Structure formats: C-alpha cells, structure tokens
Amino acid sequence: MATISKTNGLVGGTLASDVHHRLREDIVSCVLKPGQRLRFEQLKEIYGASYSTLREALSSLVTEQLVVTEGQRGFMVAPISADDLLDLTDARVLLEREAVRRSIERGDAAWRAQILSAFHRLDRMEAHLHDQHRITGEWDAAHFDFHEALVSAAGSPTLNTLRHALFERARRYRRLSALVRPAPRAKRAEHREMMEVILSGDVAAAQDLFERHIREIAQNVLTNGLELISK
C-alpha cells in the first residue's frame, strides 16, 4: 500500500485535520476504492493515528458524502453510481452557472489578473503533460486553482463552500475515468476558451460553456466504464 498519500508536516493544525485531508485525497484519487470497507486496524497502520482520531476524520468525511456509515457497522468509501454522477452533475451546473454570473458581474482588474495567472500556470503544465499522459497532483492543484480563480469574484462564501464540496466529489469520478482510460483528451483549448469567454463579459455564453464543459466530462466518465472499478 505504498501509494497512499503521506504528509510529514501537518497541513492543518491538528493531526485529526491532517488525517482528514489525507483520507479525502486518497478517496478522491481512488487509492481507496468506492465501496471499500474502511477497517480501523488497517487505517491505523496507514495513517498513524489512533481509533478516535480516525473516527473524527471519518465522520467529517461522512458529512462531505465521501464516506458512508450505517448504524454500528463501521465506515466505507461512498459507492459510486451513474445516478449519483448525474445528480451531482446537475447540482454542479446549477451552482457553477450562478458563480459564473456573479463573478462576471462583480469581477475587477485583480480578478482578471488572477485568472490570467492561473490559466498560464495550468496551460504550461498541460503543454508538458501532453506526452506523459499522467494526471499528477500538481496538475490537479493547478486545475483546481484555475477553476477557483474563474469564479473567485462571486463573493459568496456559502456558494463557494458548496461548489468546493461538489468539485471534490466530482474529482473522484474524473480520476476514476482517467484510471480506465489513461490518455486524457487535450483540454488545453477548452480551458483557454473558458478563460476567454469569462473575460469577455458575456454572462449567458460563459454559463453555457461551463455547463457544457461539466456535462461533457460527466458523459465521458459514464461512457468509459464506470463499472470496471466500482465492481
């Protein structure tokens, strides 16, 4: 089990929050498989924390819907399904469209600069990624930052928290699809287009492009053998 993420310095203040983050990363990146039973003995070894600390992390992940638990029967990684993905996608479309609208209406010069910067970081990375077709943690972070920058002027903490949670849930599906279909399609052009339309100030066009982007990715995941992994 060497691929489990390991962090030496605590990322959050407490060990519990560190374990929480690492568990989330391992679930989202499908090192821990959907539906997999999470046994404490095993987790204790991997994450180096005690029962209580693990429990705390797990129960937070339950409220994030990445882990499920039922009565006194322990925890397991939230299962995946086509229904869940479609439902999730609809919710994301709703939230992203709103975030896009608000961001365009409220964005200022600093916002534009941030978008350009995030885009270029991602774009450079994708240029290099092109051949070695492997989604790295770094790419994931740059991709996240880019999407975050695009809507960072929306100015709604609540909306953003919800968006964030759904983004993580969706990221798991994306990773899953990448596992069965190792060569990712080139998204460079698409990301550039998203940046351009949002900077153009055309709300409706930007919203539609975002919606199409989200739905297309979901469709790709669906057609690329979800069931192979979930099993």
Next chain:
Amino acid sequence: MATISKTNGLVGGTLASDVHHRLREDIVSCVLKPGQRLRFEQLKEIYGASYSTLREALSSLVTEQLVVTEGQRGFMVAPISADDLLDLTDARVLLEREAVRRSIERGDAAWRAQILSAFHRLDRMEAHLHDQHRITGEWDAAHFDFHEALVSAAGSPTLNTLRHALFERARRYRRLSALVRPAPRAKRAEHREMMEVILSGDVAAAQDLFERHIREIAQNVLTNGLELISK
C-alpha cells in the same frame, strides 16, 4: 443549564451521532449562543460523553458550518452576522427555486397528497399556536416537514442535502429573531398560498413566491436586532 435538549434513548445508532444531533439542535435553537466558546469539561457534563465522542460530533458540525474551529484553539459556535445571513439567503434562493421547479415538473399524485397532509398538520398547529406565540419543537418539525414535502419530488439527493444544511443554518437565525420578538407574525396565510401555487403547477409563480418568502423572513430577522443576541 436545564433547557439543553436531552435524549435518553439514542436517536441514531451511536452515541456520537446522538450527541451530534443534540448539539446541532442546541446550536440552532440558540441555547448555545453564537460565538460561544465550547469547552470540553462543560460539554462533557451536559451531554454525558467523553472527549473523543464530543470531538467527533463537533468536527462534523464544523463541516456543516454551525461550529468553527481554528488550529489548536478549540471549538466555538459559529458567529452570526448580517453578511452571513444575506449570503446564506442568496444561496437558499438559488437552491429552493431549482427544487421547486424540479418538484413541480416531476411531482405525481402521491406528492400532492403528501403536501396536503403536511400542510394540514402545520395549519392545525398554527391555528392553536396563534395565541400562545411560542415556537415549539413540534411546530418546528411540522414546518420542516411541510417545506420538505413541497419539494420532495425534486428527486435530487445532492440538491436536497444542500438545501437541508442551509435550512438548518437559516433556522438558527429564525429562532434568534423569535427570541427578541416573541410574537411571530401569522404565517398561516402565507403557507397556504405556497401550497396552492405549487399545486397549481405554475413554475415561475411558485419560484417567485418562494423567493419572496425566504427573503422576507431574512429581512425580518435583520430588522429585529440581530446584534442583541450576538453581542
């Protein structure tokens, strides 16, 4: 501290989930005041659980945004503010409008029956409540069930989970306002109107009424001295 909710039989499977529910109820109903520091010694006595169990409950409430924590400095009840209320209200409007639309489009006969039943239960209760102007736990439950029934045909678990979380956060503000202004305005007519418009099948009218309902309540809370309690 006699008004803290006490449950004898566990409501969920585990003590941890029971404590979680009781803590949430006490926060939402403002027995535990916004901004209040949550000390373990105190909580241990009140809820009869150990450090670890309390910690687990608290950290789940953090992801629900009813509790905040910072590094290694313990937990406190999430503070309230006008900004937070307005932000929350915007997010609720977005989600409720969508839930209303989906429910009307997908609702069947069973859905209509459920709405009628929930409405009558709430209506009977409000008829009696009229004089004694006190929000009881029972009214709260009936009110919740009514709103839940109205959009229960939306058929989106994700959307519903998010709606639910925001509803709880908003409930705290409503309770707060009820504390400083003990006589609640009669909402009977308003609730009847909501039921009628949603059953009429007019999506746009239903959405607008819902939006008005949510925004008016928030406005009421704002004008009724938020700061008196938050202090």
Next chain:
DNA sequence: GAGATGAGGTCTTTCGAAAAAACGTGCCGC
C-alpha cells in the same frame, strides 16, 4: 433438511488518563 440457538471471534465504539499546546501572570532588564 430447514430453521433456531448460541459460542467464539472480529470489528466498532467509548472512555478517561496522559501528552501537548495555549494561555495567563508575574518577574526582570532596559
């Protein structure tokens, strides 16, 4: 053979002591 019973083992949940961290206070030097 089908179903009930229960003993044994596995895994989960809970607890409170112990370690670690933050906070408050008074002292000292400047």
Next chain:
DNA sequence: GCGGCACGTTTTTTCGAAAGACCTCATCTC
C-alpha cells in the same frame, strides 16, 4: 513604563485499553 521571557495553570488533543455490537458458523431441534 514597557517589552519579553519563564513558569505554572488551563484547555485541547491524542492514545490504546476495555466494553459493546455484530457476524459466522457449528450444533441442536423439529
């Protein structure tokens, strides 16, 4: 007077043992 340091106190965080729940499977009864 003021800033900073040291030390005792308070509070939080972590741990692993112990209690409790669940599942399995062998055995018994009808």
